[in-house]
Amino acid sequence: MQLEKTIERAILIGLYTESGEIAAEVAERSLDELQELAEAAGATVVGRALQHRQSADSATFIGKGKLEEAKAAAIELDASLLIFDDELTGSQIRNIEGQSNLKVVDRTFLILDIFAQRAKSREGKLQVELAQQQYRLSRLIGLGHALSRLGGGIGTRGPGESQLESDRRHINRRLNTLKQALKEVALRRQQTRQQRQSNEILTIAVVGYTNAGKSTLLNILTQADLLTLDQVFATLDPAARRLELPDQQPVILVDTVGFIRKLPHQLVDAFRSTLEEVTQADAILQVIDCSDPQADVQRDVVEQLLNELGAAGKPRLTVLNKIDRLGSFERGGLTLFSGRDQTIQISARTGEGIPDLIAAISKLAAESFIPVSLLLPYAKTGWVSRIEQQGKVDHVDYREDGIAVEAHVRVALYKALLQDQLLISNDKR
Numbered sequence: 001m002q003l004e005k006t007i008e009r010a011i012l013i014g015l016y017t018e019s020g021e022i023a024a025e026v027a028e029r030s031l032d033e034l035q036e037l038a039e040a041a042g043a044t045v046v047g048r049a050l051q052h053r054q055s056a057d058s059a060t061f062i063g064k065g066k067l068e069e070a071k072a073a074a075i076e077l078d079a080s081l082l083i084f085d086d087e088l089t090g091s092q093i094r095n096i097e098g099q100s101n102l103k104v105v106d107r108t109f110l111i112l113d114i115f116a117q118r119a120k121s122r123e124g125k126l127q128v129e130l131a132q133q134q135y136r137l138s139r140l141i142g143l144g145h146a147l148s149r150l151g152g153g154i155g156t157r158g159p160g161e162s163q164l165e166s167d168r169r170h171i172n173r174r175l176n177t178l179k180q181a182l183k184e185v186a187l188r189r190q191q192t193r194q195q196r197q198s199n200e201i202l203t204i205a206v207v208g209y210t211n212a213g214k215s216t217l218l219n220i221l222t223q224a225d226l227l228t229l230d231q232v233f234a235t236l237d238p239a240a241r242r243l244e245l246p247d248q249q250p251v252i253l254v255d256t257v258g259f260i261r262k263l264p265h266q267l268v269d270a271f272r273s274t275l276e277e278v279t280q281a282d283a284i285l286q287v288i289d290c291s292d293p294q295a296d297v298q299r300d301v302v303e304q305l306l307n308e309l310g311a312a313g314k315p316r317l318t319v320l321n322k323i324d325r326l327g328s329f330e331r332g333g334l335t336l337f338s339g340r341d342q343t344i345q346i347s348a349r350t351g352e353g354i355p356d357l358i359a360a361i362s363k364l365a366a367e368s369f370i371p372v373s374l375l376l377p378y379a380k381t382g383w384v385s386r387i388e389q390q391g392k393v394d395h396v397d398y399r400e401d402g403i404a405v406e407a408h409v410r411v412a413l414y415k416a417l418l419q420d421q422l423l424i425s426n427d428k429r
Contacts, residue, residue: 003056003174004364005035006423007042007043007044008042008043008044008080008081008103009043009044009046009078009079009080009081010038010043010044010045010046010080010081010082010083011046011047011048011049011070011073011077011079011082011083012035012038012045012047012048012049012077012079012083012085013048013049013050013051013062013066013070013082013084014027014028014030014031014033014048014049014050014051014084014085015027015050015051015052015053015055015056015062015084015085016050016052016063017052017055017056017359019052019239023052024050024052024377025403026297027052027085029052029253029293029294029297030085030261030262031048031050031085032085033260033261033294034085034107035048035109036211037107037110037111038083038110040114041110041113041117042113042117043076043081043083046077046078046079047073047074047077048299049066049069049070049073051063051066052195054277056086057094058384059091059092059095060092060096060099061084061088061092061096061308063115064073064099065102066101067096068101070082070100071100071101071102074100079102080102080103081102081103081104081105081360082096082100082103082104082105083105083106083107083110084104084106084107084133085107085203086106086107086262087107087108087262087264088104088142088399089139090138090139091141093106093388098419106243107212107262107264108135108262108266109135109262110265111260111267111342112128112131112135112264112266112267113131113384114289115128115267116128116129116132117132120293121169123182123185123189123274123300124186126181126182126185127182127267127270127271127274128270129178129180129269130173130175130178130182130266130269130270131267131269131270132158132266133174133175133178134175134269134270135264135266136157136171136264137168137175138168138172139170140164140167140171147400150276152266153355155384163207165331165369166380171268172324182270186272189274189276189277190276191416192240195235199249201250201252201390201409202249202251202252202253202282202364202365202368203240203251203252203257203280203281203282203283203411204251204252204253204254204255204281204282204284204285204361204364205254205277205278205283205284205285205311206218206253206256206300207256207259207284207285207286207302207306208258208259208285208286208287208288208289208302209259209260209288209289209298209299209301209302210259211258211289212259212287212289212298212321213289213321213322214255214258214287214350215239215255216348216349217287217319217348218239218241218253218255219322220348220351220354221241221243221253221346221354221358222241222242222243222253224239224241226397232381239254239255239356240252240253240254240255241253241254241255243361245358245361245362246358246362247364247366247392248361249362249392251365251367252276253285254281255276255345256275256277256278257271257275259299259301259305260301261297261301263305268305268308275309276426277309278306278309279309279310279311279372280321281314282313282368283315283316283317283364283368284306284311284314284315284316284317285316285317285319285361286299286302286316286317286318286319286341287319287321288302288318288319288320288321289322290320290321290322290323290326290334290345291322291323291326292322293326314358315364315367316341316342317341317342317344317357317360317361317364318341318342318343318344319339319343319344319346319357320334320343320344320345320346321347321348322347322348322349323345323346323347323352323353324347324349324350324352327359331345331424344356344357344360365407368393368408368410369408369409369410369412370406370408370409370411370414371406371407371408371426372405372406372407372409372414372417372423373404373405373406373423374403374404374405374406374407374417374420374422374423375402375403375404375405375422376402376403376405377399377402377403378402380420380422381403383405383417383422384403384405385394385410386407386413387407387413389406389408390410391408391409391410391413392407392408392409393405393407394406394407394408395405400403404424
């Protein structure tokens with residue numbers, strides 16, 4: 001017999017410190033996103049509260065009056081959980097729980113919980129646990145500071161402090177184990193990337209805000225079967241899929257974890273090796289849900305994270321997804337996304353615009369090739385098949401003095417040909 005899962009009833013709480021209608025609207029949108037996160041984690045949202053004040057309360061984040069309102073609302077709505085739209089300190093969590101008698105979760109912990117539910121691969125599980133342990137350790141340190149403020153001496157030693165130190169040592173040991181395991185996984189991931197590079201296959205990282213439709217797009221482009229759900233962080237583990245272009249040249253599309261505003265720094269640190277798929281890729285395909293009212297904000301969040309990763313300067317295609325949800329007038333307004341990058345409007349769900357996207361990817365792949373002219377001795381005919389596998393042969397002429405080849409090759413193969421002194425010229429480069 002399967003036990004029925006208890007669904008927690010939650011109240012969302014947000015705080016904003018800037019004045020004006022725009023600041024209030026941004027805070028409301030952030031609460032909307034927090035509700036998506038809460039529902040993805042399995043909670044039922046029964047209420048929400050938003051407070052404006054000059055700064056967060058150091059003890060309870062929101063003011064005491066607002067906290068009393070939340071406590072009363074929880075009793076009325078039969079809620080057992082308060083979810084805050086910002087990261088709380090360990091002392092704030094304890095103070096709020098002590099004054100409200102309710103379970104308290106902040107945005108960071110909520111995202112970590114979703115990641116823990118969704119991680120399927122060994123690497124994903126290791127990365128999530130690393131982030132969770134880092135989160136726990138930072139709260140234990142906060143507890144240590146709280147104890148130190150008691151002034152030392154009587155009441156600050158004994159089982160409480162011993163338990164704290166024991167917990168800290170246990171977490172640190174586990175952190176070291178996780179980091180070592182992830183080093184080994186990162187090494188294997190690096191070897192896989194090097195193999196792709198040695199095979200001279202163009203790699204494109206597919207990035208975007210969570211739930212922008214990246215996995216759906218990969219499925220339609222590569223006939224893959226990646227999990228697709230209309231919710232945040234449906235997939236976490238990066239997936240590499242091969243796309244055969246119309247000219248038979250392959251490219252590798254790498255699906256990456258979705259970005260989100262206020263992404264916990266613990267996750268960025270823990271998922272560093274996964275995010276390196278973005279930094280090591282040859283180009284970026286950025287997917288934007290253009291039907292989302294906050295699409296411009298989400299684009300800016302992705303841009304900021306790409307800058308932090310040092311990947312913002314890579315060649316890029318910008319894909320405006322979910323145009324099937326827009327009317328003709330709304331589609332006309334998508335020019336606000338135009339910039340230095342080529343922009344393609346598509347619907348990954350209906351297939352609209354996909355041929356244009358494939359053409360743009362083909363053009364990007366073609367621009368990554370160097371045209372070369374070769375004269376190969378018959379003793380080195382193996383170069384012809386190597387170029388066919390890793391480049392593009394345009395013309396072959398078997399002559400008395402050797403094999404004349406006109407071809408397009410990528411940088412690494414070009415360097416190998418140059419080193420082997422097989423180039424006649426590369427004037428067309």
